Amino acid sequence: MKEFFKNTLEIKIITCMFFTSQVVIYTLIAPFLGEKSIHLSLIWQMIFISIILTLLQYVIYASNIFMKVKTWIKIIIHYLLLVFIGYILAIIFNWFDxxxxxxxxxxxxxxxxxxxxxxxxxxxxxxxxxxxxxxxxxxxxxxxxxxx
Missing domain, CATH: 1.20.5 (Single alpha-helices involved in coiled-coils or other helix-helix interfaces)
Structure with missing residues (x-):
């Protein structure tokens, strides 16, 4: 049970870090796009993305699935999966043409x-x-x- 709470805390912290970093990056980029506020739908998208990123991060680096894989291979797998997920989400949420x-x-x-x-x-x-x-x-x- 102690291990469950430890993992849950770690997942919550990572999710919050991803969400916060997305908001900070958006805050830095938004003025160049002419945006003055953040839409509620974008906040929900960021929450959804944070959950996906956290699960992906946990599976690749913390779980036993990739335990014997070298770190640099994990990083390449992580990069490729993020590019694929980003492309799919860009299509779904219509971020840009x-x-x-x-x-x-x-x-x-x-x-x-x-x-x-x-x-x-x-x-x-x-x-x-x-x-x-x-x-x-x-x-x-x-x-x-x-x-x-």
Whole structure:
């Protein structure tokens, strides 16, 4: 039961982070599109997308399904699935004219840059926080052996 609540909390946190990041990105892009407010339907779309992204994130990185797959392969799978899901959602929600190849190329380019920057920043954070943990562990071990 404790594991269930731990996973539920993690899923809620990730969903909220995805939703918040979508709102921030929209807030930055909206003035260039001439938007002054956010429509209620767009908020529901963002909630729906946050749930999908969270489930996808959980299945790829936290579940046992891809446990033996190398990290870089998981990242490529994640990227390709996100592009596919984004394309389908762009059709369903009619975000922009997909009949023009130029629009799709621009959207894919923006998405790729964002994906690389977010993935890179997460990798950098994990590397930095992991190194700090290793240093603290070394200090703990050395103090433990010094006491004997």
């Amino acid at each position: 997909l009949s023009s190849g130029n629009n799709f190329t621009i959207a894919l380019s923006i998405f790729t840059v964002c994906f690389i920057s977010f993935t890179g920043s997460i990798a950098l954070y994990n590397k930095v926080s992991g190194e700090r943990f290793n240093e603290k562990l070394k200090l703990y071990k050395s103090s433990k052996f010094d006491d004997k």
